[in-house]
Amino acid sequence: MNHNTPLSPRPLSHLSDVQRRVLSAAQLRHHGVSAARSAAKCRPGGPWQQLLPGVFVLHPGPPTSEERLHAALLYAGRPAEGTLRGVPAQSQPGAAPAPDPAPYGDTMVTGLAALALHRFSSAPPLLSLDQIDVLVARTRRLRSTGFARLIRAHALPRAQEITGVPVAPVPRALADAVAQLTDANAVRRLLTEAVRGGHCEPAAIVKELNQARLLTRSHVVDAVDSLLAEGRAIAEDRLYAMVREHGLPDPLWNVDLRLPGGPHLGGVDAYWSDQAVALELDTRAPRHDEDAMWSEYARKREHLERLGITVVHITPKKLRDAAEQQAMVVRTALMASDDRDPAAYVVVLPR
Structure with missing residues (x-):
């Protein structure tokens, strides 16, 4: 007897509909179907088709999009020879079928x-x-084939x-x-x-x-x-x-800051002049010039803070996922202005 054929074939009732229609060669062996029988069923006019190497659809018509998805995943994630999804193919007679883990590995x-x-x-x-x-x-030592294109990571x-x-x-x-x-x-x-x-x-x-x-x-x-x-x-x-x-006081929107008669300090997205609090949206994205962009970004923040201006940075993700928390951060910075030394006077210009 082939050591890959189970002594007691497992029923298919524990599988989902699409998993019953699309099975790998290893899964078929685990359910008592030999390689020779699978090949016979895939002959012209037969009831099955081989969609990809080692992957079969158990009907003769065109595969659905869902079946093609599962077939590609089964091909790319098929288990090692002699196992089914990490479960040994050999099982004890009369043993109750154990639930199957995910059949696709890490694909x-x-x-x-x-x-x-x-x-x-x-x-x-x-x-x-x-x-x-x-x-x-x-x-993974597999190649792209048919409609399954493998991308390695x-x-x-x-x-x-x-x-x-x-x-x-x-x-x-x-x-x-x-x-x-x-x-x-x-x-x-x-x-x-x-x-x-x-x-x-x-x-x-x-x-x-x-x-x-x-x-x-x-x-x-x-x-x-x-x-x-x-x-x-x-x-x-x-x-x-x-x-x-969230009831924050209205700031000056999208303004440039500069010292009177002095250098340009940079633009900010919002500025509360009475409290000397500036807000910047951190929309930087990692690019080839990221180091230079970050250095300029950090320089501007350090310069403003040396002048006594509090700078609050908010990312778009935090705005989307935790707006109330970000509003609290801004409110805290505004309230803390009473406890700080007065900031240097800056000229505020529209940007």
């Missing part, structure tokens, strides 16, 4: 397929995609589960999608929807694009510039709402 859908699962309207429908991108560990992100499928987070999925796209408008639409739809902040997207070395492509750089402008406009709207909804 996950990425690229355009992942964005479609994240419900991006600008991503093509799943069924129209010729290939499904699957993110795998760099050490030095460090895998934490997957999100959507409709039972492990999916890469939006920033990583965007980077993998953009890497395959040459249409500038398509890239711009995807990046813009990520920010407008509240999927993630611009800085997270730019970080992934930078790590993927995509910021050397002119159409990607142009899209990123539009993305950062879009993200800043959204963050400013949230800042206005925070001041209004």
Whole structure:
């Protein structure tokens, strides 16, 4: 007897509908179906099909988009020979079937397929995609084949589960999608929807694009510039709402500060002149010139604080997720002004 064939085949009742329709060769062996029997069922006119090496769909018609997703994941995450998802194939007669862990290892859908699962309207429908991108560990010894395109990662992100499928987070999925796209408008639409739809902040997207070395492509750089402008406009709207909804005193908006007859100190997003409190939205994104940008940013803050001006930094993410907490930070800075030495006089100009 083949040592990979279980003594007591397991029933399929514990599997979901799609898992019953799409199975790997290892899973079929675990359920008592030999390789020869699988091959026979996939002959022309037979009831099964082999979608990818070692992956079968148990019906003769065209696979659904969901079946293609699961097939690509099963191919990329298939277990080592002689095991099923970390469970030994050999089982004791009469043993109750144990629940199966996730069958896909640490693989996950990425690229355009992942964005479609994240419900991006600008991503093509799943069924129209010729290939499904699957993110795998760099050490996986598999090749892309058929509609399964493998993308290797030095460090895998934490997957999100959507409709039972492990999916890469939006920033990583965007980077993998953009890497395959040459249409500038398509890239711009995807990046813009990520920010407008509240999927993630611009800085997270730019970080992934930078790590993927995509910021050397002119159409990607142009899209990123539009993305950062879009993200800043959204963050400013949230800042206005925070001041209004949490009862903070009205500041002077978007102003430049300079010493009387002296040098320009820099621009700030909001300034409470009576309390000498300045607020800056930290919308920096990691780029190739990040060190220079940060040095300038830090210099401005240190100069203002030496003049007795308190500088509050708020990130767009904190504005989105914890506006009440950020309002409290600003309120505390305003209240603390009574306990500080008077700040130097500065000229405030519209920016």
